[in-house]
Amino acid sequence: MRTDAATTVFNLPGYRVTSAEVLACGQRRIRVESVLEAGCRGCGVISARRHSRRLQRVRDIRVAGPVEVIWSKRRFFCDEPECGRKTFAESTPQVPAYSRSTARLRQALTEAVIGSGRAASETATAFGVSWWLVQRALDAAVLKLPDVDSLAPVRLGIDEHRFRSVRFFQDPATKAWTRYEPWMSTLVDLDTGQVLGVVDGRDSTGVGDWLKARPLGWRLGVQVVAIDPSAAFRKALRMWLPRTAVSVDAFHLSMLANAMVTEVRQRLCQEAKGRRGRATDPVWANRRLLLKGAERLSDRGRNRLQVVFAVDDSTGGLQAVWDVKEQLRTLLRTGSIADATAAKAELGRLVDRAGQPEARRLYRTVCRWWNEIEVLIVTGATTAKVEANNTAIKNIKRTGRGFVNNTNYKTRILLRSAARTAA
Missing domain, CATH: 3.30.420.10 (Ribonuclease H-like superfamily/Ribonuclease H)
Incomplete structure (x- = not known):
């Protein structure tokens, strides 16, 4: 069936435009009526015997600006003698029973919040609806998700x-x-x-x-x-x-190793200087380089770290725990259980050489989570x-x-x- 131009432009499935007018406030009012057959919600029998008609305001998306949609809604007689419902009002997929907004409006609200990342309150203001309608549309969308x-x-x-x-x-x-x-x-x-x-x-x-x-x-x-x-x-x-x-x-284990290096650096600074680090201290000025992976260091960065260990690490404890940190990262990059076991043995040797309580605590964590580390190496999950x-x-x-x-x-x-x- 060929539709008129107004119905084509308005494009509300299952409806045709009967009239359009511009109100005194400048807003447009579109009157529509359903073109679908009406079936009784009690028995499903299709009826064409009309009982009455009433006007219902329906919320809809904006079409070149805000639009007031008036649906000329029909009520029909139910011609099924066994049905307890004598009359029924028509409903459509776009405007189901007891609904006051179109399905395409609810879909647009959901897409605006979820697809475009807009806030629910901002979406409600943009579409000229209440926040509650936006939330109900989202709640209905959740029910359609796969179980x-x-x-x-x-x-x-x-x-x-x-x-x-x-x-x-x-x-x-x-x-x-x-x-x-x-x-x-x-x-x-x-x-x-x-x-x-x-x-x-x-x-x-x-x-x-x-x-x-x-x-x-x-x-x-x-x-x-x-x-x-x-x-x-x-x-x-x-x-x-x-x-x-x-x-x-692996990332969280590396974070634990970095935290261990930071704790040792802060403690050694307090013990050696009786204060926290300052910008004039090489170890504090290069504190971020200590947390960077050795393979990612530039030549300039390696030279700066060597200066830190030579000038501002009198006990050698900081370089020792830095070696522990790097060995743990090497362990996590191994590709087999045998290589990981060998790397763990080397990690234990470096921890003993460092003699720092923070390094021993990190090694105990590695031992407690060793089974899970083996799964990480095998599966890469x-x-x-x-x-x-x-x-x-x-x-x-x-x-x-x-x-x-x-x-x-x-x-x-x-x-x-x-x-x-x-x-």
Whole structure:
């Protein structure tokens, strides 16, 4: 059927434009009516015997500016004698029963928030609707996401991020203040990069309850899980994924080594000079070079480090722990268990030679996580895609100026991840 020009331009599926006018305020008013057959919601029988007609205002997207849409909505008689519903109002895929906005408007709102990264309040203002409508559109979109239990991830990644800023609460009875850090843990499919779940806290309870809720076949299908050196995550995995190999992330181990070098540098400076480092001290001026990988140093950088060790490291302890740090990085880059075992033995020798308590603590951590390090060397599973999602989560928080409701916060995360994964 050939449609008129106004209906073609307005392009609302299932409707045709009957009239258009410009109001005194300059806004346009478009009157439409449905061209689809109407079926009874009780029995499904198609009826053409009209009972009455009424006008309903419908919220819709802007078409070259704001538009007021008036739907001439019909009510029909139900001609099925056995049906208890005598009359019914028509509904369409664009405007279902009890709806006051079009499906294309709800889709546009969802795409604006998730696809374009706009804040919900800013999107509501731009489309001329309420914040609640935007949130309802997002909640409806979450229900359409694939069920996590229907997915079959082989490799998982788990990491935590802070939901909101640190807060302090006072007990009315004791007047004691308690520090509260609202953390959340993210579970990601390492093959697709999609966020599968977001749970409260960063302890074994939250992650364990989420894994417990998954079907047995789902859990048996997971082969490798990558985590940071978190005893809480490892406890949950040992309980609910006992047959799954656990890999510890190399980046987090390298961070522990860098933190060890920094602690030793600060302690040695206090012991030798009785104060913290200053800009005139070579060891403080080159503190960032100490944390840089040896293979990434330029000739100038190596010369500067040699000056630091020769001039501002009288005990030799700083160079010793720097060697420990580099040996750990070498260990993490090995490609076989045999090479890793040899590198571990060399790491132990360097730790003994350094004689620093911070280096011994780092070595104990390596020993406690040695099984997970072996899995890392064999599988190469890291939390890189989890960290990438955490960066996107930070952008979501920044765009939304923070979130008070953690359910809405999780909705944004899941929808954004699903949209990026599908793209």
